[in-house]
Amino acid sequence: xxxxxxxxxxxxxxxxxxxxxxxxxxxxxxxxxxxxxxxxxxxxxxxxxxxxxxxxxxxxxxxxxxxxxxxxxxxxxxxxxxx
Amino acid sequence: xxxxxxxxxxxxxxxxxxxxxxxxxxxxxxxxxxxxxxxxxxxxxxxxxxxxxxxxxxxxxxxxxxxxxxxxxxxxxxxxxxxxxxxxxxxxxxxxxxxxxxxxxxxxxxxxxxxxxxxxxxxxxxxxxxxxxxxxxxxxxxxxxxxxxxxxxxxxxxxxxxxxxxxxxxxxxxxxxxxxxxxxxxxxxxxxxxxxxxxxxxxxxxxxxxxxxxxxxxxxxxxxxxxxxxxxxxxxxxxxxxxxxxxxxxxxxxxxxxxxxxxxxxxxxxxxxxxxxxxxxxxxxxxxxxxxxxxxxxxxxxxxxxxxxxxxxxxxxxxxxxxxxxxxxxxxxxxxxxxxxxxxxxxxxxxxxxxxxxxxxxxxxxxxxxxxxxxxxxxxxxxxxxxxxxxxxxxxxxxxxxxxxxxxxxxxxxxxxxxx
Numbered sequence: 001x002x003x004x005x006x007x008x009x010x011x012x013x014x015x016x017x018x019x020x021x022x023x024x025x026x027x028x029x030x031x032x033x034x035x036x037x038x039x040x041x042x043x044x045x046x047x048x049x050x051x052x053x054x055x056x057x058x059x060x061x062x063x064x065x066x067x068x069x070x071x072x073x074x075x076x077x078x079x080x081x082x083x
Numbered sequence: 084x085x086x087x088x089x090x091x092x093x094x095x096x097x098x099x100x101x102x103x104x105x106x107x108x109x110x111x112x113x114x115x116x117x118x119x120x121x122x123x124x125x126x127x128x129x130x131x132x133x134x135x136x137x138x139x140x141x142x143x144x145x146x147x148x149x150x151x152x153x154x155x156x157x158x159x160x161x162x163x164x165x166x167x168x169x170x171x172x173x174x175x176x177x178x179x180x181x182x183x184x185x186x187x188x189x190x191x192x193x194x195x196x197x198x199x200x201x202x203x204x205x206x207x208x209x210x211x212x213x214x215x216x217x218x219x220x221x222x223x224x225x226x227x228x229x230x231x232x233x234x235x236x237x238x239x240x241x242x243x244x245x246x247x248x249x250x251x252x253x254x255x256x257x258x259x260x261x262x263x264x265x266x267x268x269x270x271x272x273x274x275x276x277x278x279x280x281x282x283x284x285x286x287x288x289x290x291x292x293x294x295x296x297x298x299x300x301x302x303x304x305x306x307x308x309x310x311x312x313x314x315x316x317x318x319x320x321x322x323x324x325x326x327x328x329x330x331x332x333x334x335x336x337x338x339x340x341x342x343x344x345x346x347x348x349x350x351x352x353x354x355x356x357x358x359x360x361x362x363x364x365x366x367x368x369x370x371x372x373x374x375x376x377x378x379x380x381x382x383x384x385x386x387x388x389x390x391x392x393x394x395x396x397x398x399x400x401x402x403x404x405x406x407x408x409x410x411x412x413x414x415x416x417x418x419x420x421x422x423x424x425x426x427x428x429x430x431x432x433x434x435x436x437x438x439x440x441x442x443x444x445x446x447x448x449x450x451x452x453x454x455x456x457x458x459x460x461x462x463x464x465x466x467x468x469x470x471x472x473x474x475x476x477x478x479x480x481x482x483x484x485x486x487x488x489x490x491x492x493x494x495x496x497x498x499x500x501x502x503x
Contacts, residue, residue, distance in 0.1 A: 047301070048304070064297050
């Protein structure tokens, strides 16, 4: 199973694909997607890309709530453990 | 075979509109990000326009095209809205009165956020199919206006205002449903519905909206997928790419539809980006044109998109349209029907594009004056006479078009008048 750090890296990779200009950005757990320039459509897209990479089949609405990408990685990690 | 569907349909996109690119500049929104919204204009309700005037202005041309005998066969009137003006008395009572419908007509108002239009439509379809009153027609009017205020405070439910403001519109769509489905013949029984409790967007106060944009988007996508999967379970041999020549979506803003289509094409068809882009332009874009000019009109939006599809599609023969409707809270449905070249010829008689072209262009100053509530009618107002001189150019632009406006609220009772 993936570690939290690996999930965080997956989130960073998806974010770079959706938001241009983040190639040189060093992602931290406290980064907020909105502050990186992701609007709500982008945020949904990033979340779904990570979900698909993890082959996690749960309702997408269960993936809202995290305030930063660290919390999002925690949430994915918890869902994976339960899957 | 049981024939049922839309006999005729008309859109009313209001009296005045705002150029949303201008709004984005004024609000200093990032221009590249703003373009991803895929919005061009939005209709703005004037102080003397309310959900009743929008509804009647959409339905009047549909009803006027009927003979007196046909008009008397309208035995069901459902108004579909989340912009109600009274908790008890339905706005349909005014619509019934202003249209001069038969008194032997069942009428009521329904609510389920942006799904309300589909809810009303499906009830009408079943009323016709039941043949309890053979030959009877149903008039379904979905009508909504945006509330300009956003509920303040709280941490979870705060609208992403940068999206909500450019996309919130005002308008109505009227559908005449009968056993003569000239415009859109329903595929009977081909319905996939899907819903559950979720607090995504709502109107918990009389004149304000609240919402969680991220949650709403994800819920829309969950429903888009699951409603279609249920449809596919019920209809043999369905393929997301090949079974429908066109797709119409509930369109909060164009960018959201583009994202939903991309997700569906990836998941259902395993399509690659180039194919998705081509498919989007061919099957989805025709239905986005009117939505991009009117904005989100909630319960009526999916039919605004259907009207846009029928008017703008290349229809050489019968063509199947897949429709996805979503209403926050939530309930959703994927359903389908068939249009023909005759559908298009009939639909184009209402000249919806020309009507949208004829709207009054608001300046930012005028729009801001409306936002500040100058002369606006809030929920629960007991007595008021809206000033038709407020943005007089807009009122003047409606002259000679036979439009209904709100003249006065007298002891809570709304009185309307036709423009001369």
